[in-house]
Amino acid sequence: MVHNAADAVAAEQAAADVVHAVPGVPEGGVGAPPAASAAAPEKRTRHPLAVPVTGIFIILLVQALTVASGFLLPVTAAVLGSLVLNGPRRGLERIGIPAPVTAAVFTTSIGVLLAIAIAMLADPITEFVKDIPTLLDDAMDTLTGPGGLLEPFTEAAEATQEAMGNAADPALAAAPGAVPGAAPAAPAPEPATPVEVVATGGIATTLFAAAPGLLSQTVFAMCLLFFLVASGDLFIQKAVQVADRFQDKRATLKTIRTIERGLGNYLGAIALINAGLGVAIGIAMWLWGLPSPWLLGIMATVLNFIPFVGAVVGAGVAGVTGFVHYADPWSALGVFATYYALTSFEGQFVTPTLVGQRLRLNVVMVFLSVAFFAWIWSVVGMIVAVPMLIVAKVVCDSIPRFAKIGLFLGDAEGFIPRERDAGEEAAK
Structure with a gap:
């Protein structure tokens, strides 16, 4: 049959x-x-549970990223660091230096630099953080005191409180048994209530409490970075072997190479730009006559790794320092404007010129990614947000199915409007 x-x-x-x-x-x-x-041909219909299941998956993924931040954050930093260091590691391998030796040199150098930075900046940063509440109190006293910019508002608030107190006095006089026309009786004194003063931790206490966890995450990231660099191209070879077709293998290798080159160019250029910006701001603060201008320059270098927020925070700190130093709001405004003008010049002219056009991203998506990773991973998440967005864009550009997402993550230069034909214009 x-x-x-x-x-x-x-x-x-x-x-x-x-x-x-x-x-x-x-x-x-x-x-x-x-x-x-x-x-x-039959049209494929979407499963009715596709949208709810996708929404539940996204919610669970965000929750997992938040809960496992102590583990995922150093892992992400180590993976990004290994992608950046793979190029120099291959160059050293060509001249006969094995990968484990290169990994040891890289990780040891990073550790020594971090140790030197901590040793040099620990005391100044600690004193500065402890002085922040005093600086803010002095600034508010100067603003609300006699001759300050906020003095009219302070007087208006005091007059309002006095008027409200006078309006409450007749209510106290209308007590039971009061003689009409007699002077209001003084209210009976209330028994004293014992007040217990609880010392709450300030900014310095919070930083000291977070130091052990940050140190352990740093050590874990350094160890993982060593093993990733020492393993050479092992994980890249495994990723290529996983692909079935030859075209997929070649596309996978090309994507990884593009990510390494893009991250290396971006982080290297950004590090040099931020160092130059720190020197420029340090010189500008020295010309303004502020105390410890070199510390403000280092602060500018570190904060400029955080898009959007870093420039505003640094300018605010410099402005408050100038206000306390000069006790003059216009001088403080000048310090603030100088700091912010230098960072704006760097962001609008220097970075686009040195980083290149290929790595220009959608500003709105950069802002959203910085806000999202700041929400789930705090300040360090804001630093790794842009490198992770670069990785996402390169991956989306390499996969035809997600090419439109990659185009959306880029800036307006990838959009070329199609001109209408004369026939279309005539038809309209």
Whole structure:
């Protein structure tokens, strides 16, 4: 019976080939309708649970990223660091230096630089953080005191409180048994309530409490970075082996190489730009005569790794420092404007010129990614937000299915409007 079915299928196929060979005969035979009226392919329908399941997955993913931040944050930093260091590691391998030695040199150098930075900046930063509440109190006293910008508002608030107190006095006089026309009786003194003063931790206490966790995450990231760099191209080879077709293997290798080159160019250029910005701001603060201008320059270098927020925070700190130093709001405004003008010049002219056009991203998406990773991973998340967005854009550009997402993550230069034909204009 199986042979009969196979013979029937073969005979049907042969008859169909004969019919196709006859000119003028439709594809389905003599009585078949034309090919143009053939039945359209069935349209795939979305499963009714696709949208709810996708929404639940996104919610669970965000919750997992938040809960596992202590583990995922150093892992992400180590992976990004290994992608940046893969290029120099291959260059050293060509001259005979093995990958483990290169990894040891890289991680040791990073650790030594971090240790030197902590040793040099620990005391100044600690004193500065402890002085922040005093600086803010002094600034508010100067603003609300005699001759300050906020003095009218302070007087208005005091007058309002006095008026409200006077309006409450007749209510106290209308007590039971009061003689009409007599002076209001003084209210009975209330028993003193003991007040317990609880010392709440300030900014310095919060930083000291977070130091052990930050140190452990740093050590974990450094160890993972060492193993990733020492393993050479092992994980890249595994990623290529996972792909089935040769085209997929080549696309995977090309994507990884593009990510390494893009991250290396971006982070290297940004590090040099931020260092130059720190020097420029340090010199500008020295010309203004502020105390510890070198500390403000280092602060500018570090904060400029955080898009949008870093420039505003740094300018605010510099402005408050100038206000306390000069006790003059206009001088403080000048310090604020100088700091912010330098960062704006860097962001609008220097970075686009040195980083290049290929790595320009959609500003709105950069802002949203910085806000999202700041929400789930705090300040360090704001630093890794842009590198992760670069990785996402390169991956989306390499996969045809997600090419539109990659185009959306880029800036306006990827959009080329199509000019209308003369026939379209005439039709309209």
